[in-house]
Amino acid sequence: MAPNESDDTTGAAEVEDLRDGRRKAARYVVPVAVVGVAAATIGLVPALAASGDPDLPKITAEQLIQKIAKSDVQQLSGTVRVNTDLGLPNLGGLESSLASGMAKGGGHGSSADPTSKLTELAAGTHTLRVAADGPDRQKLSLLESGAEYSLIHDGKNVWGYDSQSNAVYHGTAADHGQDRKVSATPKDFADQALKSVDDTTSVTVDGTVQVAGRDAYKLLIKPRQSGTTVGAISIAVDAKTGLPLKFTLTPSSGGAAVVDAGFTQVSFAKPSASTFNFTPPKGAKVTEDDKTPSKAAGKGSPRGFDKGFGKGAPKPGDKAGRGFEVLGKGWNSIATFDTGSKGGLPSASGSGGGDLGGFLGSLGDQVSGKFGKGTVFSTRLVNALFTDNGKVYVGAVDKSALVKAANAAK
Structure with a gap:
């Protein structure tokens, strides 16, 4: 392992640099998952992602965050394994009953509606296939036992398809603002975590790692305050592209990670155009989304309530x-x-x-x-x-x- 600088002390000027990098990073987000509710707690089993400690040049925390900010990955495809352990109580099958009710009569009455379908990512272990070709073409597929759910953004159209029920959801990109974007990749989680960087936070470089066969630096974010349930956040950043490849959030109580998201396979080659093509299969029931953009964001939702892990969007007293x-x-x-x-x-x-x-x-x-x-x-x-x-x-x-x-x- 190469010795990497680890700045455990983040001063006021450095904090401002980190914030500048964070703001720039938001401009280059590849929106791999495009619509639905914010499923902010999904991830990857650590043992599947990491292998080896590559020898890389020294880098500071500020330089690494700037590397994320300058990352401009427009094309990619890969596989993300996801696992979430919030420690929720076992409701004895109640979750399945609620999901069934959503499919039959809730939401838009379609099991292909991403608003209800992708809430499954908030618990357990899942496998996702993701692909992106610029800001207007993305695809996310949730692989299930004997079935697959796909969410496709192709220009103005947004499609959801549930192979198990042969149900199709159709909406337009205008119906789905950023507030409804599904957080499903390490990049999504990293952007949220970087919003929490301020003078209550320690930011360091914690060595190197290999993720999905690629060399990466590890950025470690830790609260300086006691009383928070967040223990630490680790982000593996691709050494060449600056794209976050793995995200792990561990609780202050110890034990397994609450959120652990990362690629098991990734390619930065341009995906085939056919990846984003979709035509409803014969016999499929198609449900059109009749929501307006203002309704899509939700009524009465507190501003910034779901933004970030620490300080978030709102300020004290807001x-x-x-x-x-x-x-x-x-x-x-x-x-x-x-x-x-x-x-x-x-x-x-x-x-x-x-x-x-x-x-x-x-x-x-x-x-x-x-x-x-x-x-x-x-x-x-x-x-x-x-x-x-x-x-x-x-x-x-x-x-x-x-x-x-x-x-x-x-």
């Missing part, structure tokens, strides 16, 4: 949407909003609670403080506190930080 506000700084930022519903979660013994109230309550931890009482729902990355007075506090922070924020709120 308000957006329906009373959405950000408390705290950096990786300890907490989003809060008022649902307007008093009494918290429905109680199994209370009026109208029934089995649903008891079930929801069993998934969370009961907490209390100066704010009153509430329930905390936890994953290995994001935790949320629902108070009995109708307020919600959400962040990549531990339970005690949520309670502290609720106690300090006016």
Whole structure:
């Protein structure tokens, strides 16, 4: 392994350089996955991606981020293996029932609708094939047991096809803004992570690695603050092209990665034009997307609520949407909003609670403080506190930080 500089101290000027690089990097994103909901927690089993420590020239963290910023990969094809371990409870088949309901009557009534189909990527292990030829032609295929789901962007047209049900979804690129872009590649995750770089963050070069047979540098991003559920983020950056090839997010609690995304095979040759051609198969049921661009982004969605892992788009004290506000700084930022519903979660013994109230309550931890009482729902990355007075506090922070924020709120 070549000795690579590891700048554990990131000063104010360096932070600004990192931000400049981050902003430039956004211009060169190859939008491999093009529409649908933001599935921000998918990845690759580490053992499948890494092999060997190549001998590469020394590079600083600032230079490596600039390398990402200058990357201008327009054509690629490859395979991405994905795995997510949020530590969600086993709902005993409830997920399958909900997915079935979405396919039959939810969304647009089509199993090919990416809004519902690609939510499957939020848990478990999956294999994706991706291809891109510039900003107007991309394809993502989700390989399943005995079936395949494909999402194709070809010029103005966006197609979704579910081979298992022979269902087709058709929309236009104008119907799907960047807010609905599916985060499915290491590049997508890296762009989000780099938004969190500020003076609460340590950024270093952590040696070298091989990913999908290509030499790469490892960029290590670590919060300086305690109380966050994020332990570290590692990004493997292709030494030649500057394209992120692998992304790993480990929790502060230790154990397996929460998110681990990377290529097992990648080529930068121009994909065949036929890759992006699609004609609905004979007998397929075609569902047209009748949404307008304004509706596609979702009604009442808090601005920046799903942006980044740490500081994100909003700044502390910002308000957006329906009373959405950000408390705290950096990786300890907490989003809060008022649902307007008093009494918290429905109680199994209370009026109208029934089995649903008891079930929801069993998934969370009961907490209390100066704010009153509430329930905390936890994953290995994001935790949320629902108070009995109708307020919600959400962040990549531990339970005690949520309670502290609720106690300090006016």
